Every structure is written in structure tokens, then in C-alpha cells.
Amino acid sequence: MSIIKTTVLKPDRADAWDDYVQTHADAHYCHLFNWSRVIGEVYHHKPFYLAAVIRQSAGSQKEEAICGIFPLFRFNALTRKPKFISIPFFDQTGILAKNHAVESVLFAKAIELIENKGASGLEIRQAVPSAFSELLCQKNLRSNVSSIKVSLKVKLGQTHEEMMQKFKSKLRSQIKKGMKNGLESRIGKQELMDPFYTVFSKNMRDLGSPVHSKKLFHSIFKYFYRDAFICVVTYQSQPVAAGFMFRFKSEISNPWASSLREFRHLNTNMFLYWKMIRFACNLGLDRFDMGRSSFGASTYLFKKQWDPEEKQLYWYNWYLDGKQNKVKPESLHIRHWNRLPLVAANSLGPLVRRNISL
Incomplete structure (x- = not known):
């Protein structure tokens, strides 16, 4: 018997996570588990690494196998409510799953997580168009997509x-x-x-x-x-x-x-x-x-x-409050920043950069 459940994977199962990444054809290097440690330790954005797990029962023994993953961070921006991103600072790290059913389970869990944590929405950066239209309609989510990046x-x-x-x-x-x-x-x-x-x-x-x-x-x-x-x-x-x-x-x-x-x-x-x-x-x-x-x-x-x-990239944003048109796009360019002395720029830069997800 197999049962799919979703869980926030703990660091002691990092090897199982990475084994799944290494065998998935669409995996990107930023899917690897240790990026949760890099970004979490340096910039203090909290990781929520979701895994879909199949529980298999064989007689008296039970085994668990990962059948899908979804790396997320609760990202604290400079001037807006936190949102969940998969993953900040990089190009394309969306859901990896065995099939569309598993993808849907992971996406639904992410939306539930956002609602429970009081975040404004979800951003996924991926190399394929979104396939979650049915779930989005059920949840009455508002979305936009940026497709200018390649x-x-x-x-x-x-x-x-x-x-x-x-x-x-x-x-x-x-x-x-x-x-x-x-x-x-x-x-x-x-x-x-x-x-x-x-x-x-x-x-x-x-x-x-x-x-x-x-x-x-x-x-x-x-x-x-x-x-x-x-x-x-x-x-x-x-x-x-x-x-x-x-x-x-x-x-x-x-x-x-x-x-x-x-x-x-x-x-x-x-x-x-x-x-x-x-x-x-x-x-x-x-x-x-x-x-x-x-x-x-x-x-x-x-x-x-x-x-x-x-290859075109798709950066999706889903918002729970339907106010996506009022959100100002992020930018790495800050007026007059290039006039700062280098010592000052290097000191202040990381404090600002940690809150810009680009």
C-alpha cells in the first residue's frame, strides 16, 4: 500500500533529498539540499523544504521514498510582507515530482503553508509553464508571470x-x-x-x-x-x-x-x-x-x-490578497549607489542585498 504525504524535510534526511535530485532529469543545481543551509545561515531566510513521501508497507516493515520535492524560503523583503520563494537569488528551482499528481499535492501544501504563516504569496522560478490552473481557481488566487528572462x-x-x-x-x-x-x-x-x-x-x-x-x-x-x-x-x-x-x-x-x-x-x-x-x-x-x-x-x-x-524562463507570482498590480517590481539598481565609497558599499551592500530576491 502506498500513501502520499507531504512534510517539511529535516536536515537528517538531506541525503535522501539529494539522491532524488540527482536522479531527476529536470533537476537544477539549486535543488540540492545544502542551499537551504547556505541561504539560511548567511541571510537568515527560513527554509521550508517540502517533500512528498510514499509510504510503502511490506509485511511488518515500512519504507519511505521521496517522490517529489519543493524547496521554499520564507523571504523577508525590504518594504513588503514576507513571501515564499523557490528559491531566492537564483534562476530556476521549482517543483521536481514523479508526476502531475505529486506536483499538485506539493503545490497545495505550499499554499497551505503560506496561509498559515501569514505570507503575502508564492513565487516560483522555473523553466516550464505553470500547470496548476485548476487548483488556482479553487483557491481564488491572483497571479502574474514574468517571461522576459531567458x-x-x-x-x-x-x-x-x-x-x-x-x-x-x-x-x-x-x-x-x-x-x-x-x-x-x-x-x-x-x-x-x-x-x-x-x-x-x-x-x-x-x-x-x-x-x-x-x-x-x-x-x-x-x-x-x-x-x-x-x-x-x-x-x-x-x-x-x-x-x-x-x-x-x-x-x-x-x-x-x-x-x-x-x-x-x-x-x-x-x-x-x-x-x-x-x-x-x-x-x-x-x-x-x-x-x-x-x-x-x-x-x-x-x-x-x-x-x-x-530557453525562456517563467517567474510566477501568486498573491493571496489579489493586489499583485500594486506591488512594485524588485530592482537591483539603487539611485546614487555608485557614488558610495567602495568601503561603504561593501559594508552596506550585503545588508540591503539579503532582502532583494533577484
């Missing part, structure tokens, strides 16, 4: 030499120009944290955006040491560009990359991305995930030069 992934060649030959001549020329300009690179782990964060924090300040806490990246290495990497590009021993990478299954993702404006004429961005792609090829991986971009934005146009596969 995922961009580069299909890799068997070797980095083969990959280089796949690029258009203009792109190859720009990469080689970076080499001729004397750029050098190094790929490693947390020993490269200081040069990475030097570039990353300055670039974010110059963009007018609060920076993530350095503790976030240290925490990623704490819980995901094997699969986290940093790439730093230097010019005359000075760090001028840097990227953070995360390996999962046959892909490596680049959620954060930055370069210093005053050195971009040296083709630092092209050189950085080539070095990360080259690294992925040497690891024998299938794809390099360039992360999300808004359609038509400057980052989108830059990434399109690498001939990536493009």
Missing part, C-alpha cells in the same frame, strides 16, 4: 580546441586579442576569494547595485567544496575580471561574473568567458550555463555572441 547555455565541444573552432571568426579574434594584451588567468577554489570579491564588489558598486555578502561565497565552499570554482583574470598581476562557477551533473554554471570597466578595452570579458568555457571542456562537461539574462539587455547581447541555446 536561460543561455553553450553546448560544448569534446575538446577546447574543437570549441574554439566552433566560434565565429570575430569572437576568436577578440579572445586572442585578450591573450596578446597580456591577460593571464587562474582557476581554483577559495584561495582565490579575495581577488574574486575585489573585482565583483567594485563592479557591483559601479553598476549601482548592492553586493552579495562575501560570507555567501565562503558558505558555498563550505557546503559544496567539490563543485565550486573561481576563475580570476589578471593584468600585470592585478585582478581585472572574475567569475564564480558551480558544477552539477554534466553542466557547469556561472551565476556571477564581473570585470573592471577601466580594463575592458583589453577584452577582459571575452578572455574570462573563454577561460571558463575552456575549463568546462577540459572537465568533459556537456554544457556551460551562462546564467539568466533579460531579453535584449546588454548582458543578453554579450552572451549571444557565444551562440548559446536559449
Whole structure:
């Protein structure tokens, strides 16, 4: 006999959660259980990791198996009521389930959780359209969806030499120009944290955006040491560009990359991305995930030069009070932030960034 129940999974069952993630075809690296620890410990948003469990009875013995998961955080925003997000700061981490029936059970449990915890609503970031219309009608929920963000992934060649030959001549020329300009690179782990964060924090300040806490990246290495990497590009021993990478299954993702404006004429961005792609090829991986971009934005146009596969993302928001049209969209840009001294921006930035879910 099998019975589906939903429960908030405890940390002592993290291995069972991750075993399910590793075997599901649609899993994303942010589905892994330890992200609950990273985000919870660094930014103090409380995780509610929902699991659908099948209870199987065989004689006198009972076994439990996970048949679906739904990672959620109770996210505290700056100027509005808390809401539940799956999951903040990243691109696509929705429900993983055995079938549509299990998906519906998990979604219904999430709505019940939101109602009981006094939250304003639910946000899911996923790579497929929503399939919960019947339940939404029953609950009289109001929703909207943002579909301007896309995922961009580069299909890799068997070797980095083969990959280089796949690029258009203009792109190859720009990469080689970076080499001729004397750029050098190094790929490693947390020993490269200081040069990475030097570039990353300055670039974010110059963009007018609060920076993530350095503790976030240290925490990623704490819980995901094997699969986290940093790439730093230097010019005359000075760090001028840097990227953070995360390996999962046959892909490596680049959620954060930055370069210093005053050195971009040296083709630092092209050189950085080539070095990360080259690294992925040497690891024998299938794809390099360039992360999300808004359609038509400057980052989108830059990434399109690498001939990536493009896939639309769906960011859904469901509101319990029906006032979604009155909610101001989040933004990473803060007026006059780029005028702050770097020391002040790096001190204040994480305090503000923790409450912006983008």
C-alpha cells in the first residue's frame, strides 16, 4: 500500500533529498539540499523544504521514498510582507515530482503553508509553464508571470580546441586579442576569494547595485567544496575580471561574473568567458550555463555572441490578497549607489542585498 504525504524535510534526511535530485532529469543545481543551509545561515531566510513521501508497507516493515520535492524560503523583503520563494537569488528551482499528481499535492501544501504563516504569496522560478490552473481557481488566487528572462547555455565541444573552432571568426579574434594584451588567468577554489570579491564588489558598486555578502561565497565552499570554482583574470598581476562557477551533473554554471570597466578595452570579458568555457571542456562537461539574462539587455547581447541555446524562463507570482498590480517590481539598481565609497558599499551592500530576491 502506498500513501502520499507531504512534510517539511529535516536536515537528517538531506541525503535522501539529494539522491532524488540527482536522479531527476529536470533537476537544477539549486535543488540540492545544502542551499537551504547556505541561504539560511548567511541571510537568515527560513527554509521550508517540502517533500512528498510514499509510504510503502511490506509485511511488518515500512519504507519511505521521496517522490517529489519543493524547496521554499520564507523571504523577508525590504518594504513588503514576507513571501515564499523557490528559491531566492537564483534562476530556476521549482517543483521536481514523479508526476502531475505529486506536483499538485506539493503545490497545495505550499499554499497551505503560506496561509498559515501569514505570507503575502508564492513565487516560483522555473523553466516550464505553470500547470496548476485548476487548483488556482479553487483557491481564488491572483497571479502574474514574468517571461522576459531567458536561460543561455553553450553546448560544448569534446575538446577546447574543437570549441574554439566552433566560434565565429570575430569572437576568436577578440579572445586572442585578450591573450596578446597580456591577460593571464587562474582557476581554483577559495584561495582565490579575495581577488574574486575585489573585482565583483567594485563592479557591483559601479553598476549601482548592492553586493552579495562575501560570507555567501565562503558558505558555498563550505557546503559544496567539490563543485565550486573561481576563475580570476589578471593584468600585470592585478585582478581585472572574475567569475564564480558551480558544477552539477554534466553542466557547469556561472551565476556571477564581473570585470573592471577601466580594463575592458583589453577584452577582459571575452578572455574570462573563454577561460571558463575552456575549463568546462577540459572537465568533459556537456554544457556551460551562462546564467539568466533579460531579453535584449546588454548582458543578453554579450552572451549571444557565444551562440548559446536559449530557453525562456517563467517567474510566477501568486498573491493571496489579489493586489499583485500594486506591488512594485524588485530592482537591483539603487539611485546614487555608485557614488558610495567602495568601503561603504561593501559594508552596506550585503545588508540591503539579503532582502532583494533577484
